[in-house]
Amino acid sequence: xxxxxxxxxxxxxxxxxxxxxxxxxxxxxxxxxxxxxxxxxxxxxxxxxxxxxxxxxxxxxxxxxxxxxxxxxxxxxxxxxxxxxxxxxxxxxxxxxxxxxxxxxxxxxxxxxxxxxxxxxxxxxxxxxxxxxxxxxxxxxxxxxxxxxxxxxxxxxxxxxxxxxxxxxxxxxxxxxxxxxxxxxxxxxxxxxxxxxxxxxxxxxxxxxxxxxxxxxxxxxxxxxxxxxxxxxxxxxxxxxxxxxxxxxxxxxxxxxxxxxxxxxxxxxxxxxxxxxxxxxxxxxxxxxxxxxxxxxxxx
Amino acid sequence: xxxxxxxxxxxxxxxxxxxxxxxxxxxxxxxxxxxxxxxxxxxxxxxxxxxxxxxxxxxxxxxxxxxxxxxxxxxxxxxxxxxxxxxxxxxxxxxxxxxxxxxxxxxxxxxxxxxxxxxxxxxxxxxxxxxxxxxxxxxxxxxxxxxxxxxxxxxxxxxxxxxxxxxxxxxxxxxxxxxxxxxxxxxxxxxxxxxxxxxxxxxxxxxxxxxxxxxxxxxxxxxxxxxxxxxxxxxxxxxxxxxxxxxxxxxxxxxxxxxxxxxxxxxxxxxxxxxxxxxxxxxxxxxxxxxxxxxxxxxxxxxxxxxxxxxxxxxxxxxxxxxxxxxxxxxxxxxxxxx
Numbered sequence: 001x002x003x004x005x006x007x008x009x010x011x012x013x014x015x016x017x018x019x020x021x022x023x024x025x026x027x028x029x030x031x032x033x034x035x036x037x038x039x040x041x042x043x044x045x046x047x048x049x050x051x052x053x054x055x056x057x058x059x060x061x062x063x064x065x066x067x068x069x070x071x072x073x074x075x076x077x078x079x080x081x082x083x084x085x086x087x088x089x090x091x092x093x094x095x096x097x098x099x100x101x102x103x104x105x106x107x108x109x110x111x112x113x114x115x116x117x118x119x120x121x122x123x124x125x126x127x128x129x130x131x132x133x134x135x136x137x138x139x140x141x142x143x144x145x146x147x148x149x150x151x152x153x154x155x156x157x158x159x160x161x162x163x164x165x166x167x168x169x170x171x172x173x174x175x176x177x178x179x180x181x182x183x184x185x186x187x188x189x190x191x192x193x194x195x196x197x198x199x200x201x202x203x204x205x206x207x208x209x210x211x212x213x214x215x216x217x218x219x220x221x222x223x224x225x226x227x228x229x230x231x232x233x234x235x236x237x238x239x240x241x242x243x244x245x246x247x248x249x250x251x252x253x254x255x256x257x258x259x260x261x262x263x264x265x266x267x268x269x270x271x272x273x274x275x276x277x278x279x280x281x282x283x284x285x286x287x288x289x290x291x292x293x294x295x296x297x298x299x300x
Numbered sequence: 301x302x303x304x305x306x307x308x309x310x311x312x313x314x315x316x317x318x319x320x321x322x323x324x325x326x327x328x329x330x331x332x333x334x335x336x337x338x339x340x341x342x343x344x345x346x347x348x349x350x351x352x353x354x355x356x357x358x359x360x361x362x363x364x365x366x367x368x369x370x371x372x373x374x375x376x377x378x379x380x381x382x383x384x385x386x387x388x389x390x391x392x393x394x395x396x397x398x399x400x401x402x403x404x405x406x407x408x409x410x411x412x413x414x415x416x417x418x419x420x421x422x423x424x425x426x427x428x429x430x431x432x433x434x435x436x437x438x439x440x441x442x443x444x445x446x447x448x449x450x451x452x453x454x455x456x457x458x459x460x461x462x463x464x465x466x467x468x469x470x471x472x473x474x475x476x477x478x479x480x481x482x483x484x485x486x487x488x489x490x491x492x493x494x495x496x497x498x499x500x501x502x503x504x505x506x507x508x509x510x511x512x513x514x515x516x517x518x519x520x521x522x523x524x525x526x527x528x529x530x531x532x533x534x535x536x537x538x539x540x541x542x543x544x545x546x547x548x549x550x551x552x553x554x555x556x557x558x559x560x561x562x563x564x565x566x567x568x569x570x571x572x573x574x575x576x577x578x579x580x581x582x583x584x585x586x587x588x589x590x591x592x593x594x595x596x597x598x599x600x601x602x603x604x605x606x607x608x609x610x611x612x613x614x615x616x617x618x619x620x621x622x623x624x625x626x627x628x629x630x631x632x633x634x635x636x637x638x639x
Contacts, residue, residue: 146326146368153478186377187457192325219370220482277478282486285462 027090069116076109376449395511435572
């Protein structure tokens with residue numbers, strides 16, 4: 001990410017010695033006894049911290065308005081504090097306004113960061129909408145699977161517990177979906193193709209869920225959907241619909257089409273999450289009945 | 301007679317290459333993967349071989365760098381039948397589970413050099429358990445997950461159906477148990493004394509659709525003519541101790557059998573991260589469990605078989621080996637097998 005912002009970085013780093021040169025040529029060095037150590041540590045420390053925040057911001061964000069505002073503001077705070085700190089080493093005539101202007105970078109930077117935060121808040125609302133079916137009201141960036149960008153099983157268990165605590169007694173359905181013959185796709189087309197199948201199925205499932213639902217990658221080729229406020233009777237048609245949607249999807253591996261289908265199993269989340277999930281896992285694994293094809297429904 | 305962990309024996313082009321491919325697909329750099337292995341850029345040259353310790357280090361690096369709980373399972377899926385010439389070909393053509401397991405057990409130094417599979421019949425059950433070949437206790441859970449997945453995935457592919465394996469693990473229940481459920485199966489039991497896979501004997505002789513007994517026999521004949529790879533010290537010692545388990549040999553006698561002085565023998569074992577008594581205790585514990593399970597022996601009979609003075613002595617020792625009394629363990633075993 002840092003490479004994206006190379007120009008901004010170069011300018012910011014160049015400004016530091018330029019400021020130093022400015023003070024050392026136009027100002028008069030103060031004697032050591034006149035140095036106020038407390039001020040030096042505070043102002044220098046602010047400059048260092050603002051510099052670190054500046055780097056963190058640039059290294060974690062793509063280019064754009066919010067990034068410009070946040071990074072620009074933090075950079076201004078860093079340079080303003082640096083000027084303030086140099087002021088402690090060099091005496092500058094108080095009638096020279098340039099010194100005051102440089103120090104005014106601090107409030108200016110704060111203003112920029114504030115505006116940046118305002119837009120960042122908007123950006124977050126948009127992202128939350130986008131992530132809603134993937135995370136549901138609780139954020140833990142470590143719980144996301146890198147292939148599908150979906151939450152993992154431990155996140156799912158946490159969510160089930162949260163749901164039980166927040167709204168005890170309310171129906172909450174849980175569906176497990178398993179891709180048929182996924183191991184053959186891996187054997188015949190390789191793992192990279194298997195990963196792409198997982199991504200495609202993940203996208204298709206996300207498109208067919210309510211905003212309140214949570215989709216997780218349970219493990220391997222098994223997905224889990226948590227549906228708060230949905231009864232078992234209502235969950236079954238939803239699960240069947242999800243299987244149909246994936247069944248109708250046309251997926252191509254290089255030049256060959258791969259037919260995808262899903263099996264499913266439903267239950268309610270009343271009980272210890274680990275036990276409910278283990279039982280459901282067992283149910284989704286039983287081979288599909290000859291007539292039903294993909295619909296294996298388990299009563300937990 | 302036996303192979304040191306530091307001698308090159310594992311073809312770089314086969315299993316280690318799979319690890320490299322997988323790590324690359326997960327955005328791990330080659331430098332991170334090869335750190336500490338002492339391998340240079342040409343390590344994948346034709347005919348190049350890795351030592352067991354290098355392969356173990358490679359796996360440890362992959363596990364740490366990929367940092368996901370399914371690494372062992374994903375690696376395992378590709379491990380068998382492998383691409384190791386005639387022996388992989390024989391496995392691919394195996395006409396039944398019985399034949400496949402027989403090939404795996406007799407050519408384990410090529411097919412699964414790090415863990416040795418051992419098959420024993422126990423009543424109407426077949427028990428396949430894995431023992432550590434090169435002393436990597438910290439990596440054992442990872443290796444066990446990887447090798448069990450390898451066998452399950454291969455059998456599923458070649459037999460065309462999901463075989464009803466049951467799994468025992470010599471470890472506490474992990475947090476990522478969902479990976480075991482999906483990649484292995486729903487019948488899992490943790491806190492056991494063995495890393496074992498159980499299956500009903502009836503499944504052994506079901507014909508496999510891809511099998512070809514004739515081609516398999518031909519490939520095996522070809523395999524037999526290739527230079528063989530010696531098993532590791534731990535594997536040899538396990539076999540020796542199991543053979544003489546009724547009157548357990550001393551360290552001195554064992555060293556004599558292996559043609560080295562007791563001091564040298566101790567040093568070899570230390571290099572494998574173990575010592576004589578620990579190995580002996582492990583073999584005796586495994587044998588006791590086998591006798592309980594397969595022959596329905598009681599404490600007295602097992603004590604007598606293993607050369608203990610009385611059942612009380614045996615009970616005390618068994619508790620020391622396993623942390624459980626024989627009674628509790630037998631009860632738990634019976635429950636799991638009946639389930």
